[in-house]
Amino acid sequence: MPVYHVVLFKLKPGVTQEQLAKWQKTSRAMVGKIPGLISLHANPPLPISVPRAKGFDMGLVAVLESPDHVASYATHPAHLEVHKMREELCEDTLAYDLEFDAAEGVKL
Template sequence: MPVYHIVLFRLKQGVTQAQLSAWAEKTKGMVGQIPGLRSIEAGQPLPISVPRAKGFDMGLVAILDSPEHVASYATHPAHLE
């Protein structure tokens, strides 16, 4: 059964769109490097959702094969980078 790992972020002031784009590309590059990581997507809230975002600027959803893969994902060098 897959595991959906969801993370919400509050960004530091001054983070640029170019930095976010580079981070998103690097994040997607983890698929195929980390065993059990099926897919990963990241993005900012839709304008209509901003009032309900509670101050979060970015979200990430990673789909992993099993709970055991979440543990190895958390400590994998590609993730820690």
């Protein structure tokens, strides 16, 4: 069954929009390179969510084909490149993986 890989990021002070744009572009480019990675979206929280975001400035949702693909995604060279960028830009992260039944009508 497909998996939502959800990650929240607290950015370090001074991170620029250019750095974020490069990170987002590099992250999205993993789709098509990493087997089982169906889609990936990353953005800051909506203004209505900021008061509840506990300092997390950016979120990512990746959809993978199965739980097995989460493990291979984590060690793939394209992801390791994005992971290195994340370490440079972020002071904290929170990750959460959710498996879901695609027959329930979840479409991305």
